[in-house]
Amino acid sequence: MTTPGGAPRAVLFIAALAITFLALPVLALLQRAPWSSLLNLLTRQEVIDALGVSVVVSLVAAGIVLVLGTPLAWVLVRVNMPLRRLIRALVLLPMVLPPVVGGTALLFALGRRGLVGQWLERWFDVTLPFTTAGAVVAATFVALPFYVVTVEGALRTNSDHLEQLAATLGASPISVFRRVTLPQLMPAMAAGMALAWARALGEFGATITFAGNLPGRTRTLPLATFEALESDPEAAIALSLVLLAVSLAVLVPTRDRWIPTR
Amino acid sequence: MTPLSPMAVTLDGKVAIGNFHLEVALTVAPGELVALVGPNGAGKSTLLHVVAGLVGLDSGNLSLGGNTVDDGTIRRRTPPHERRVGWVPQNRLLFDHLTVADNVGFSPRATTKKVNHLLDALDLRHLADRYPMECSGGQAQRVALARALASSPEILLLDEPSTALDTKSRQIIHDLLGDRNSRPSTLLVTHDTTEVTGLADRKVELTSGRITKVSPL
C-alpha cells in the first residue's frame, strides 16, 4: 500500500494533525466524564426515554431513506432527464443548509399553517410538528442526501453493461433492477444506510425547530443533551457518551470503505 | 407453395456514435453462422449492439425473424428484453453474485432441462455451485455462452469468444457451435482464421464502419 521508500513524511505529519484534531474533543469528553456516577446517570428515566426516542426515530428515518433514496439515486444516474443538474443540487441541499433553516423550512411546508401541512390537517387530521413522526420527518430530510450520494457514487462507477446484458437475456426492466442492480448495489446501500442513520441519530437543529422538544415523544439524545447542558452538565456528558457509544457501535464495523467498489 | 422462412436477421441501416459511422446492409439466414472480421475499431462490436438492441439505428431498418425491431426513421425500437437475442460480449459480464448454475439459468426463458443440458454440453457440471470469481477465463467464457444459449435465442451474437482461451475450452465451444442442428443463427466476431474456415458459412469483412467484402465459405 505505501509508495516505494515509505510514506512521505509531510503527508503523515499532516494526517497526524488531522487525527488529533478529530480525536481531541472525544478525548476531552472522556476525560470529563463522571465515571463514578455514570451508571446512576445513565439509568435515569430521561436518559432512557431519550435513547428510546432516538433509536426509534433514527431507525425509522433510515428505513424511509432506503426506500426513497434508492430509486432516486438510480434515476439520477441512469435516466437522462432535463433539469438533472438542478434536481441533483436539490437533493444535496439539506446537506449544506443549516439544520435550523431546514427545520424552519419544513415548518413552513408541513407545519399546521404550512403550504401542504394545512391540507394535511384539514383533510386527514394529521399534524406533524410536536409528534414523533415529525421528528422522523426532520431526521429523514437531513439524512437522505448522505444515502443518495453514496449509492449514486457506486452506480456511477458500475456501468450499466451488466443490466444491458440481463435485458438481452429477456429480463424486464423491473426484473433487471431487482435481480441485477440491487444485488450489485448492496455494499453501497449498506454503507449509505450507516452514514444516513448516523446523521439521523445526531440531528438536532431541524428536529428541535420542526418537531419540538418533549420527553418521550420528540426529545432525542441530542435534544436531551442540549437541554441538560443548561441545568445539569454531568447529565449532558453522560448523554454525550451514550451518543458516542451508539454511533461507534454501528460505524466501526460497517465503515470499512466509503464507497465499496466491486 | 410453402412460404420462405424469414431471414433471421435483416439489417440495412446507419448509426452514428460520436465520430464513428456504421453503415451496413446484412442478412443472416436461419441456421447460418456468419463470421464478422476486420481491424479493431471497424464497428464489429457496434453491429452486434445494434442487433441486440443496445444501440438504436439513426436511419434504416432491422428485422429479426421477419419482425421489424428497429425502425430508424421513426425511432421506434423493440427493447432488448423483447428480442430473442443471445449476446455474449468480450468481457463476458457474468453475474458475480449468482452461482454458475444461476447464471446459466438467469433468463426467464431458460428451462431446467435446457440448463442441465448446457451445463453438461459445455462441461460445467462440476462448477454448477461455484461463483464466477472462482472460474478460469475459459470456464467463464463457457458459462457466458451457456447462459446465452439457455435463453433460447433466435440469433446468437458472439464477440470474440475464443480470444485468449485455453485449448480445451476452445474445443468445447467449437464443438457446440459446429453442431448445425442445435445452434441458432449466429453472428460471430472473430480474429481467428481457423474459426472462420471451420465454423462459418459466410465471411463478412468490416472496415471503418462499412462492409468491404462478403465471401461464402
Added chain:
Amino acid sequence: MKTHFNGILTVFLFISLILWFTQRTNPDSTLDIRVFTASSLSDVIKDLADEWTNGSETSVELVIGGSNHLAAQLRDGAPADVFLTADGNLLTDLRSQGLLSDGLVEAVAHNYLVVAQPISGPDRHPSTLYDPSLILVTCAPGVPCGDATITRFADLPVDSHEPSARAVVARLALDEADLGVVYATDVVAHPDLIQAWPQENTCPCVAYSAAGMSPTGDKFVKFLSSVQAQQILSAHGFTLEPS
C-alpha cells in the same frame, strides 16, 4: 530531505498564521463596557445602552444569549463588566467562584408570565389551558422562564419544551401552537401575540438582577436603578416592584 523540510515549514507557518489571527480578533478597549444579558432583555437592553451612551460617552458592547450559556462563558474566563440575568442560582455560583469580585448585585426589574395565543386564534377560556387537544408550548425546565412556569402552573399538558421564551414566541407568531406561556414583555413587544384571556400580574414571576463584574460595571448597575432606566424598562412592559 529538502522537500520534507519545506513541507513541515509550510505547515508550521500555516499554524502560526492561524494562531496570530485569532489573537488579533480579541482587542481590549478600555472605552467599551461589555454587558452580558439574558435574551429576554434583548429589546430593552438596546434602549438602555443608548441612554447610557448618551450620558457617559462610553459605548456598550452587548452579548446576548441564554443565561446558562452566558454563565458558562463567564466561567471559562470571558471578559465582562455586567451580567444581567433572571437566574439567581447562576449569580450565586459565579460569586462562589470569585468572578463577581464584590461587585454590586441589584434587582432591576420583574417580568410576569402570561398565557398567550396567536392574534389570529379564537377566543379562549382559562380552562382551555389544560385541554390536551390544544398545542401548548412553554419554556424548558432549567431556564428561568421554564422554572417559573412550573412553579406557577402545575402539570400542564405541554407539547414542546422550548429553549427560551423567544422560541415560544416564535411558535405562537407562526401560529404553529395554540397557547404558550411567555413573558408579559413579549406580548407587549409582539403584535402577533395577545393574552389568551385577561390575566393579572402575579408571582411566581421572574426577577432580573444585574451583577457588576468590574468598577465600570458597577456604574452601569447603578445606572439601571436610575429614573431614566426605570422609565425605559417600564415602557417595555417590565415592572419595577413585584405586586
